[in-house]
Amino acid sequence: xxxxxxxxxxxxxxxxxxxxxxxxxxxxxxxxxxxxxxxxxxxxxxxxxxxxxxxxxxxxxxxxxxxxxxxxxxxxxxxxxxxxxxxxxxxxxxxxxxxxxxxxxxxxxxxxx
Amino acid sequence: xxxxxxxxxxxxxxxxxxxxxxxxxxxxxxxxxxxxxxxxxxxxxxxxxxxxxxxxxxxxxxxxxxxxxxxxxxxxxxxxxxxxxxxxxxxxxxxxxxxxxxxxxxxxxxxxxxxx
Numbered sequence: 001x002x003x004x005x006x007x008x009x010x011x012x013x014x015x016x017x018x019x020x021x022x023x024x025x026x027x028x029x030x031x032x033x034x035x036x037x038x039x040x041x042x043x044x045x046x047x048x049x050x051x052x053x054x055x056x057x058x059x060x061x062x063x064x065x066x067x068x069x070x071x072x073x074x075x076x077x078x079x080x081x082x083x084x085x086x087x088x089x090x091x092x093x094x095x096x097x098x099x100x101x102x103x104x105x106x107x108x109x110x111x112x113x
Numbered sequence: 114x115x116x117x118x119x120x121x122x123x124x125x126x127x128x129x130x131x132x133x134x135x136x137x138x139x140x141x142x143x144x145x146x147x148x149x150x151x152x153x154x155x156x157x158x159x160x161x162x163x164x165x166x167x168x169x170x171x172x173x174x175x176x177x178x179x180x181x182x183x184x185x186x187x188x189x190x191x192x193x194x195x196x197x198x199x200x201x202x203x204x205x206x207x208x209x210x211x212x213x214x215x216x217x218x219x220x221x222x223x224x225x226x227x228x229x
Contacts, residue, residue, distance in 0.1 A: 001158075031215040042201060043156075043219045092155065094217075099143050099163075099205065102217055106155035 002027055002095055004105035012111045013083055020079045021108045023093035028073035030097070034066070037090040037107070049076040049093075083112045119202060119220040127228050132189040134223040136202035137182075143205045145178055145185050146217065150199045159187075159200075164207070192227045199224050 003026040013019050023032065032049040046066055048056040055068035070076045080087050088111050096102035118137045126132055136145070144163045148156040162169045162178045162185065169176045175188040189196055203217040 033216055042221050043203075043217075045216050045218070048214065048216060094156075096215060099215075101146065101158050101161050102203075102205075102215065103158060104148075104156040 001101070002029060002103045004093060004095060004103055006091075006093060006105040006108050008108060009106065010109040010111075012113065015084050015112055017083055018079055018081045019083065019110060020077050021091055021093075023076045023078070023105055025074045025095050029095040030073070032070060032076045032093060032095045033102070034068065034076070034078045035092045035094065035104075037092065039088065043092065046078070046091075049078075080110065083110075085112045088112045119200075119223050121223060122221065123224045123226070125226045125228065126192055128192060128194055130192055130227075132192050132196070132225055132227070134187045134200050134202075134225070136185045136187070136220050138185075138202075138204045138218075138220075139183065140204075141207040142180075143207045145176075146203045146205070147174075147176060147185075147187050148201045148203060150201065150222075152198075156201070189225075192225075194227050194229045197225060197227045 005024045007022045034046040035043040036046050037043045045058050046061045047068055049068050049070040051070045051073055065081055067079045090107045090109050092104050092107045094102045094104045120135050142164055144161050146161045147159040150156050160171050160176050162176050173190045178185045199222045201222045202220040
Protein backbone atom coordinates (compact mmCIF):
# COMPACT_ATOMS: atom_id res chain seq x y z
CA UNK A 1 0.00 0.00 0.00
CA UNK A 2 1.13 3.54 -0.72
CA UNK A 3 1.98 5.98 2.05
CA UNK A 4 0.97 9.52 1.19
CA UNK A 5 1.90 12.70 3.01
CA UNK A 6 0.59 16.21 2.56
CA UNK A 7 1.86 19.63 3.55
CA UNK A 8 0.60 21.73 5.19
CA UNK A 9 -1.80 19.79 7.37
CA UNK A 10 -3.83 22.93 7.94
CA UNK A 11 -3.69 26.64 7.23
CA UNK A 12 -5.62 29.82 7.77
CA UNK A 13 -5.39 32.25 4.87
CA UNK A 14 -6.68 35.65 3.93
CA UNK A 15 -9.00 36.07 0.99
CA UNK A 16 -7.30 36.96 -2.26
CA UNK A 17 -4.14 35.02 -1.45
CA UNK A 18 -3.02 31.65 -2.82
CA UNK A 19 -1.93 28.46 -1.10
CA UNK A 20 0.08 25.60 -2.55
CA UNK A 21 -0.49 22.14 -1.11
CA UNK A 22 2.11 19.44 -1.56
CA UNK A 23 1.49 15.72 -1.92
CA UNK A 24 4.28 13.15 -1.64
CA UNK A 25 3.91 9.41 -2.32
CA UNK A 26 6.44 6.91 -1.04
CA UNK A 27 6.61 5.04 -4.35
CA UNK A 28 6.34 5.87 -8.02
CA UNK A 29 2.74 5.97 -9.15
CA UNK A 30 1.12 6.64 -12.46
CA UNK A 31 -2.04 8.24 -11.18
CA UNK A 32 -2.46 10.99 -8.64
CA UNK A 33 -5.73 12.75 -7.92
CA UNK A 34 -6.87 15.82 -6.01
CA UNK A 35 -10.20 15.97 -4.17
CA UNK A 36 -12.06 18.65 -2.27
CA UNK A 37 -14.29 18.05 0.73
CA UNK A 38 -16.38 21.03 1.66
CA UNK A 39 -17.61 21.31 5.27
CA UNK A 40 -20.07 18.53 6.09
CA UNK A 41 -19.95 17.21 2.54
CA UNK A 42 -18.53 14.28 0.66
CA UNK A 43 -15.46 14.30 -1.57
CA UNK A 44 -15.49 15.74 -5.07
CA UNK A 45 -12.75 15.10 -7.60
CA UNK A 46 -10.98 18.27 -8.73
CA UNK A 47 -8.53 16.85 -11.24
CA UNK A 48 -6.20 14.07 -12.28
CA UNK A 49 -2.55 15.05 -12.02
CA UNK A 50 -0.78 13.63 -15.06
CA UNK A 51 2.99 13.25 -15.05
CA UNK A 52 4.55 15.09 -17.95
CA UNK A 53 1.36 16.71 -19.17
CA UNK A 54 -1.34 19.09 -18.05
CA UNK A 55 -3.81 18.01 -15.41
CA UNK A 56 -7.26 16.85 -16.44
CA UNK A 57 -9.97 18.84 -14.68
CA UNK A 58 -13.47 17.76 -13.77
CA UNK A 59 -16.53 19.78 -14.60
CA UNK A 60 -16.72 22.88 -12.46
CA UNK A 61 -12.99 23.14 -11.83
CA UNK A 62 -10.55 25.20 -13.92
CA UNK A 63 -6.82 25.45 -14.19
CA UNK A 64 -6.70 29.15 -13.39
CA UNK A 65 -8.29 28.54 -10.01
CA UNK A 66 -6.60 25.21 -9.20
CA UNK A 67 -3.27 24.95 -11.02
CA UNK A 68 -1.63 21.57 -10.55
CA UNK A 69 1.94 20.45 -11.05
CA UNK A 70 3.24 16.89 -11.38
CA UNK A 71 7.00 17.12 -11.89
CA UNK A 72 7.69 13.42 -11.26
CA UNK A 73 6.03 10.11 -10.36
CA UNK A 74 6.04 10.68 -6.60
CA UNK A 75 5.07 14.33 -6.15
CA UNK A 76 2.29 16.75 -7.01
CA UNK A 77 1.12 20.18 -5.91
CA UNK A 78 -2.28 21.83 -5.95
CA UNK A 79 -2.58 25.60 -5.70
CA UNK A 80 -5.79 27.22 -4.56
CA UNK A 81 -5.64 30.66 -6.17
CA UNK A 82 -7.26 33.96 -5.28
CA UNK A 83 -9.00 32.35 -2.36
CA UNK A 84 -12.41 33.24 -0.97
CA UNK A 85 -14.21 31.88 2.11
CA UNK A 86 -16.03 29.43 -0.19
CA UNK A 87 -12.68 27.68 -0.73
CA UNK A 88 -12.58 26.65 2.92
CA UNK A 89 -12.42 22.87 2.66
CA UNK A 90 -10.28 19.83 3.23
CA UNK A 91 -8.12 19.09 0.20
CA UNK A 92 -6.96 15.51 -0.23
CA UNK A 93 -4.66 13.84 -2.69
CA UNK A 94 -4.81 10.18 -3.58
CA UNK A 95 -2.94 7.68 -5.67
CA UNK A 96 -3.28 4.11 -6.78
CA UNK A 97 -3.40 1.86 -9.76
CA UNK A 98 -6.48 1.80 -11.96
CA UNK A 99 -8.90 -0.92 -10.83
CA UNK A 100 -7.13 -1.13 -7.48
CA UNK A 101 -7.30 0.50 -4.06
CA UNK A 102 -6.92 4.25 -4.03
CA UNK A 103 -5.00 5.53 -1.03
CA UNK A 104 -5.50 8.96 0.43
CA UNK A 105 -3.27 11.44 2.13
CA UNK A 106 -4.22 12.87 5.55
CA UNK A 107 -5.69 16.00 3.96
CA UNK A 108 -5.04 19.72 4.21
CA UNK A 109 -7.63 21.65 6.18
CA UNK A 110 -7.95 25.15 4.75
CA UNK A 111 -9.81 28.05 6.32
CA UNK A 112 -10.13 31.26 4.34
CA UNK A 113 -11.06 34.41 6.24
CA UNK B 114 -23.51 14.80 -10.40
CA UNK B 115 -22.81 12.48 -7.53
CA UNK B 116 -22.65 8.87 -8.57
CA UNK B 117 -23.51 7.42 -5.22
CA UNK B 118 -26.25 7.85 -2.71
CA UNK B 119 -25.95 6.44 0.75
CA UNK B 120 -28.47 5.66 3.41
CA UNK B 121 -29.00 6.19 6.15
CA UNK B 122 -27.38 9.61 6.39
CA UNK B 123 -26.89 9.01 10.10
CA UNK B 124 -27.00 5.88 12.23
CA UNK B 125 -26.84 5.68 16.01
CA UNK B 126 -26.43 2.31 17.72
CA UNK B 127 -25.18 0.72 20.94
CA UNK B 128 -21.89 -1.10 21.26
CA UNK B 129 -22.22 -4.73 20.27
CA UNK B 130 -24.97 -4.10 17.74
CA UNK B 131 -24.52 -4.47 14.00
CA UNK B 132 -24.48 -1.48 11.67
CA UNK B 133 -25.60 -1.65 8.05
CA UNK B 134 -25.00 1.10 5.50
CA UNK B 135 -26.25 1.10 1.94
CA UNK B 136 -24.90 2.69 -1.21
CA UNK B 137 -26.47 3.05 -4.64
CA UNK B 138 -24.87 4.20 -7.87
CA UNK B 139 -25.94 4.98 -11.40
CA UNK B 140 -23.47 3.76 -14.00
CA UNK B 141 -21.31 0.75 -14.76
CA UNK B 142 -18.39 0.35 -12.42
CA UNK B 143 -15.06 -1.48 -12.23
CA UNK B 144 -15.14 -1.65 -8.47
CA UNK B 145 -16.66 -0.13 -5.35
CA UNK B 146 -14.59 0.88 -2.35
CA UNK B 147 -15.59 1.71 1.20
CA UNK B 148 -13.72 4.25 3.31
CA UNK B 149 -13.87 5.51 6.87
CA UNK B 150 -13.16 9.07 7.94
CA UNK B 151 -12.72 10.15 11.53
CA UNK B 152 -13.59 13.75 12.40
CA UNK B 153 -12.74 15.27 9.03
CA UNK B 154 -9.33 13.66 8.82
CA UNK B 155 -7.91 11.55 6.02
CA UNK B 156 -9.70 8.58 4.53
CA UNK B 157 -8.90 5.06 5.65
CA UNK B 158 -9.51 2.38 3.06
CA UNK B 159 -11.67 -0.45 4.37
CA UNK B 160 -12.45 -2.81 1.52
CA UNK B 161 -12.64 -3.03 -2.27
CA UNK B 162 -15.14 -5.20 -4.09
CA UNK B 163 -14.86 -5.75 -7.82
CA UNK B 164 -17.78 -5.70 -10.24
CA UNK B 165 -17.60 -9.47 -10.71
CA UNK B 166 -17.72 -10.16 -6.97
CA UNK B 167 -20.87 -10.41 -4.88
CA UNK B 168 -19.59 -10.53 -1.33
CA UNK B 169 -16.38 -9.87 0.57
CA UNK B 170 -15.32 -10.12 4.18
CA UNK B 171 -12.58 -8.44 6.15
CA UNK B 172 -12.57 -8.96 9.90
CA UNK B 173 -15.84 -7.54 11.24
CA UNK B 174 -16.72 -6.06 7.85
CA UNK B 175 -18.94 -7.64 5.25
CA UNK B 176 -19.59 -5.96 1.91
CA UNK B 177 -22.08 -7.04 -0.72
CA UNK B 178 -22.47 -5.84 -4.26
CA UNK B 179 -25.52 -6.23 -6.50
CA UNK B 180 -24.67 -4.89 -9.94
CA UNK B 181 -28.18 -5.58 -11.25
CA UNK B 182 -29.56 -3.19 -8.64
CA UNK B 183 -26.49 -0.97 -8.69
CA UNK B 184 -26.21 -1.13 -4.95
CA UNK B 185 -23.83 -2.17 -2.19
CA UNK B 186 -24.04 -2.60 1.53
CA UNK B 187 -21.47 -2.46 4.32
CA UNK B 188 -22.15 -4.44 7.47
CA UNK B 189 -20.09 -3.86 10.61
CA UNK B 190 -20.71 -6.60 13.14
CA UNK B 191 -20.30 -6.31 16.91
CA UNK B 192 -19.70 -2.58 16.67
CA UNK B 193 -17.37 -0.72 19.03
CA UNK B 194 -17.22 2.88 20.14
CA UNK B 195 -14.04 3.20 18.07
CA UNK B 196 -16.12 2.52 14.93
CA UNK B 197 -17.72 5.95 15.33
CA UNK B 198 -16.88 7.76 12.08
CA UNK B 199 -18.23 8.75 8.67
CA UNK B 200 -18.35 5.98 6.12
CA UNK B 201 -18.21 6.61 2.38
CA UNK B 202 -18.69 4.39 -0.62
CA UNK B 203 -16.80 5.30 -3.76
CA UNK B 204 -17.13 3.87 -7.24
CA UNK B 205 -14.52 3.58 -9.94
CA UNK B 206 -16.58 4.15 -13.02
CA UNK B 207 -16.00 1.94 -16.04
CA UNK B 208 -15.15 3.86 -19.19
CA UNK B 209 -15.71 2.90 -22.81
CA UNK B 210 -14.61 -0.63 -23.49
CA UNK B 211 -14.11 -1.26 -19.78
CA UNK B 212 -11.29 1.23 -19.49
CA UNK B 213 -10.42 2.65 -16.13
CA UNK B 214 -9.00 5.97 -15.14
CA UNK B 215 -8.71 5.24 -11.43
CA UNK B 216 -10.75 8.21 -10.35
CA UNK B 217 -13.47 7.74 -7.76
CA UNK B 218 -16.97 9.13 -7.36
CA UNK B 219 -18.12 9.31 -3.75
CA UNK B 220 -21.46 8.84 -2.08
CA UNK B 221 -22.77 11.33 0.44
CA UNK B 222 -21.65 9.24 3.38
CA UNK B 223 -23.20 7.78 6.53
CA UNK B 224 -22.34 9.18 9.95
CA UNK B 225 -22.15 6.26 12.37
CA UNK B 226 -22.25 6.83 16.12
CA UNK B 227 -21.64 3.88 18.41
CA UNK B 228 -22.55 4.51 22.04
CA UNK B 229 -20.55 2.71 24.74
